[in-house]
């Protein structure tokens with residue numbers, strides 16, 4: 001479904017990704033792991049087209065999307081929840097959802113209800129300004145907002161980072177349910193136990209290289225701990 | 231006392247013109263962070279549009295010109311954004327020099343097309359006269375400014391296009407990855423902002439002659455209105471425009487035109503020392 005080959009990207013002259021390759025098969029949950037600053041966010045941003053790829057290709061459902069602009073990739077079915085529970089702070093919760101719905105190819109208001117079913121906690125908050133929500137609520141809003149586009153692949157960048165524990169569990173359950181319903185997920189996660197519970201496949205990034213990839217069983221082991229230790 | 235009262239409609243209508251110009255700038259400067267020095271020439275283009283339309287619409291030219299000037303100035307802005315400004319986003323100094331150059335070219339073009347001397351646009355006969363000290367033409371300008379503010383407010387807060395525009399201005403990168411075509415939104419923002427300058431130009435034909443340098447008289451004041459009001463803030467722009475218009479006309483009345491400018495600048499600099507962020511603040515991300 002998503003196929004990344006020999007991808008390279010960086011900021012100005014500083015290269016961050018050095019030939020990253022991986023696949024996400026339909027319905028799979030693939031987890032990207034690695035210490036702070038190894039290039040996980042850079043990788044997702046390059047997959048979404050926020051950063052240009054300096055080499056390599058990104059293919060989505062058989063189509064080369066390497067040169068497409070971000071909104072064109074969203075139209076094709078990539079849904080992105082960037083790191084740091086970002087919102088449009090001056091828009092209401094509903095405004096955040098609506099502005100995304102209106103830009104989506106299907107524009108079906110039913111998608112709003114579907115997204116709110118996944119995150120019912122948002123329902124009483126629809127009129128509130130997004131900037132006034134707690135971090136956990138903003139994260140749920142960010143995920144609901146990505147769902148509104150009815151993505152075929154959901155890309156999540158550390159959805160539980162810095163979020164109060166009660167909500168972390170809700171977010172984990174939501175990811176689990178979405179995955180169980182058949183949605184493919186590409187997840188960046190730093191917590192090993194969470195990754196172990198959720199992921200079908202994983203790969204570990206270190207200094208912009210994929211240093212390990214495989215099934216969940218391979219995530220147990222001394223060397224893996226070393227690669228993830230902070 | 232009577233002189234003070236008589237000066238009031240003049241100050242208010244200058245404030246209304248400044249507001250119309252500043253309203254356009256809240257789009258291009260306030261929201262997109264682009265200092266477009268050619269904005270003043272879009273005002274001039276709007277005024278000449280009214281002038282040209284006299285051949286066809288006679289004394290109703292000013293009314294017919296409102297939508298036409300919006301389109302003409304809007305298109306000029308759109309072309310400028312597509313052809314040049316978009317290549318310089320995040321480089322304010324380059325943008326400033328570039329648009330300043332464009333502004334000079336446009337003024338020269340107006341001189342070549344319409345001649346250097348000022349021309350006059352005939353106001354509709356029903357705008358002559360007035361109630362008491364309030365001349366109809368100045369009332370009309372105030373109504374036009376109020377109408378434009380309401381229209382802009384409704385557009386930004388009640389339509390899906392306005393919502394999209396706000397989303398892009400609040401978090402451009404997030405908007406792009408949520409599926410919004412930010413380039414298209416930039417074009418629309420520029421079209422509307424520049425189009426409003428055209429409307430301001432039509433309004434100016436009601437209170438004075440039209441010349442190639444028409445825009446330069448107002449553009450600096452209008453930028454100051456936007457800065458003093460708080461970037462991209464409608465409320466702030468309204469208050470700042472009216473205050474500046476009144477201050478300008480009273481200062482001019484009691485002293486003279488050039489001293490009045492000095493007084494206005496000093497007042498604004500003093501104000502910005504106290505409140506550098508302007509009257510109202512909205513955390514907004516300009517283009518990077």
Ligand SMILES: Nc1ncnc2c1ncn2[C@@H]1O[C@H](COP(=O)(O)OP(=O)(O)OP(=O)(O)O)[C@@H](O)[C@H]1O
Pocket residue numbers: 011016034035036037038039040041042043083
């Ligand atoms: N906007 C930027 N400009 C320049 N360098 C950047 C920028 N963003 C990230 N970097 C650098 O690129 C490298 C990879 O950063 P990236 O954000 O991709 O890491 P990450 O794996 O997502 O880290 P974290 O776990 O902290 O989110 C880091 O060395 C970082 O300093």
Ligand SMILES: [Mg+2]
Pocket residue numbers: 040041042083157
């Ligand atoms: Mg990151």
